[in-house]
Amino acid sequence: MCKTPLDHTLGEILTRKGISRRSFMKFCGAMTAALALPAHYTERVAAAVSAAKKPVLVWLEFQDCAGNTESLLRASSPTAAEIILDVLSVDYHETIMAAAGHQAEAALKQATAEKGSYLVVVEGSIPTKDGGIYCTIGGRTALDIAQEICGNALATITCGTCSAYCGLPAAAPNPTGAVGVTDAVPGITVINLPGCPMNVVNLTATIVHYLTFGELPPTDQFGRPFFAYGSKIHNDCERRPHFDAGQFVEEWGDGGHRAGWCLYKMGCKGPATYHNCALVRWNEETSWPIHAGHGCVGCSEPNFWDTMTPIYRRLPKVPGFGIEATADKIGLGVAATVGGAFALHGVASAVRAKVQPLQKSQIIVDEEDAS
Amino acid sequence: MAVSGKTITGQTGRIYVWEIPVRLTHWINVLAIVVLSFTGYYIGNPYVSASPREWFGAYFMGTIRFVHFTAAYIFIGSIALRTYWGFIGGNQWASWRALIPFITPEGRGKLKHALQYYTFLRREPPVILGHNALAGFTYALIVLLYFLQIFTGGALYGTVEPGSFWWTLTHWVFNIVSLQHLRLIHHLIMWFLIAFALQHVYSAFLVDVEEANGLLSSIFSGWKFIIPDKHRKDKAE
Secondary structure, eight states, X not given: OOOOGXXXXXXXXXXXXXXXXXXXXXXXXXXXXXXXXXXXXXXXXXXXXXXXXXXXXXXXXXXXXXXXXXXXXXXXXXXXXXXXXXXXXXXXXXXXXXXXXXXXXXXXXXXXXXXXXXXXXXXXXXXOGGGGTTSEETTEEHHXXXXXXXXXXXXXXXESHHHHHOTGGGSTTOTTOEEOHHHHSTTSOEEEEOSTTOOHHXXXXXXXXXXXXXXXXXXXXXXXXXXXXXXXXXXXXXXXXXXXXXXXXXXXXXXXXXXXXXXXXXXXXXXXXXXOHHXXXXXXXXXXXXXXXXXXXXXXXXXXHHHSOSTTSSSOOOTTSOTTOOHHHHHHHHHHHHHHHHHHHHHHHHHHHHHSOOOGGGOOBOOGGGO | OOOOGGGOOTTOOEEEOSOHHHHHHHHHHHHHHHHHHHHHHHHHSOOSOOOTTSTTGGGXXXXXXXXXXXHHHHHHHHHHHHHHIIIIISOTTTSGGGGOGGGSHHHHHHXXXXXXXXTTSOSSOOBOXXXXXXXXXXXXXXXXXXXXXXXXXXXXXXXXXXXXXXXXXXXXXXXXXXXXXXXXXXXXXXXXXXXXXXXXXXXXXXXHXXXXXXXXXXXXXXXXXXXXXXXXXXXXX
């Protein structure tokens, strides 16, 4: 019987594609490191990945900017793009698939025919307002598609903050009623890989973890895997020594900025954001936002557009006050008002004491315990 | 060691009100709050920069944070001791009941008296051995702010290391409020406590002058004065 592509192991496919054992082991080493596993796990990862069958994977796009797809296509780490695009069978991906229209929809139907046999990657948030009409594909709403495809999947991986926590489309006042996958399809297995965009290393590592251990990696309360979101950007930042030394950029382009000092006072949200950007970096591991001289905006946190702004301020604005009123100005105002009020009270009390001296007989001991 | 009010006769001119744990925790709180406010404000807004050439400069923010965390633990210890003393160890003036005077009709009357005195509607100040009713009620709000400040501080501290003690205790709160807004709350409470401190010192000064019962020195010595003659007169009435 002739073997279909799905019958081949990943190892066989890689060999046929001419990927050397050396670069394959480099890839496995990188994945082991990304998963924060001890180095000796590399062999286990390699064995598991080579023996695994191609998992079927479909990629759904809803209210998105295709930024995570861009991130995927820009992947360059040891053959990660190869692994994802060629080896993991991406059977449906609107942006990169050759088919269109009815053919594309047929491909989706075919790939997801068997319940619980495929993985889904979701990119983009899902609108729920007005019956979900703000995002429809092939005449069906995103909500409808997500409920069917994600509901029957083995597991759903959300790529990017939009599909994980509804992201920018849900920024106040959330005109389309956008939600993330967890809220749109409750009760299914979801692993969140937020970020704007997500780092493809984390996507690959999540899949490798699944292939190696047969389960998805452990996650925090927001469904994010600990290996990638277990430490704050601030903890791993290359500018951290400048923070500890108290050396801060005071304005864009000043001496401290040019010297690579800490961006804390420029509103960097590294101290409030869990992500491994500082460790895995972007664009062939050359750089990442803080390395490039701009503070973190906290894109991998739930509701970051509402909670992490103003982007260039250390603290959020105080609800009910104007944007220029910082917590310190308000606090100082409160303290000054109280101080002023009691200073006036003191003057009034002094005047009273002169005008109306206190008679000893006026003092009433009303403490019973003194008896 | 606690001198019960019952042992005081009309002849006695002074009474031991604030026991050692009460005074000790009061002054530890004062020191801790001053240290925490200065270091905390610096952490939120590093308004001075230390030259790395200074001996402390290479780790200035790190040191400030260390002092903040250490002072926070001392503050927590102090609050824990005071809480114990308010519920179990202390005398009637240290009791938690002083914080909620409004639950009894008598307490409500005292609260009204104190309010009228402070708003110039009544001439004579409420003379009382422990906290006056209005002060007690204010302390209830302050204690609430203390616990909120400890909780938010612990939550912020816990975010540094998921899985740590403080993280385990507090990470659920981030389902309700974002980390940045928790930081904002922590920051604003500092200003409320500063505003309280101004009021507190002023009121203590005012009452000390008007009641003439040694209130200011009582927080150092523990002793307050009562007016026995007047007291006997009240009993006769």
